[in-house]
Amino acid sequence: MMSAVTMEEHFYIEQALYQEARWLDKRNFQQWLDWLADDVAYCVPSRFDRKPQGRNESWKIDEELSQTALDLHLSENNKMTLTARVMRLTGNRSFSEVPPSRTTRVISNVEVHRHEQDDCYRVDSVFNLQRSRLQNQRDRFTGRREDVLRRKGAGFELLQRRVILNDTVLRSPNLSVFF
Structure with missing residues (x-):
């Protein structure tokens, strides 16, 4: 069961998320990779429109997301594949990023709870990621993030x-950004 955290814990975890956004926006990918746990699991499930058939049918978001091995995730990574993506x-070799994307991430609505593991925290947040490329390519990604952060030293x-x-169809020509 998740329980409340102190204001100080919430503050430091929130600052860690803001720091992560700055690293990615400034293209400090090595710092970002160093922040990831060696056993990190990073998943972006695909989403599809689902129309409930009756009043009693569930409207749960999880039922709109890819969940089984037969479903295709937009991205499913570990530390090795995230490192390969950064490289x-x-x-x-990344022609889709020549010239590189210019990004701005806004992270908000951060909620922090204790995780069932003693040294971990469940962190929910929302994001708005704006990407600009070339002279007229603009992409916006919005959604939620469900994270588990683990204590490591002082951080x-x-x-x-x-x-x-939020989107079921991505109009972006590529998905080379990290959320």
Whole structure:
């Protein structure tokens, strides 16, 4: 069962999320990778429109998300694949990022609870990610993040992230950004 955290814990965890957004917006990908736990799980399930058939049918968001091995996630990564994505992104092989995207992330509505693991916290937040490329390409991604942060020394590391995008159809020509 999750329980409340102190204001100080909430503050420091919230600051960690803001720092992460700055690293990504400034393209400090190595700092971001260093912040990720070695056993990180990072998932962006696909979302589909579902129309409940009756009054008593559930309107739960989880029922709109890919969940089984037969469903296709937009992205499902661990530390190794995230590192490979960063290496490709910052190398000379990512033609979808020449020139690099300019991004601004806004993180808000941060809620922090104790996790069932002693050294972990369940952190829910919403995000708005604006990306600009070339002269006229603009993309906006909005949604929620369900994170688990683990204490590491005097700070935290990201152990799990599930990104729930609001859109069912992404109009972006690529998905080379991190949420």
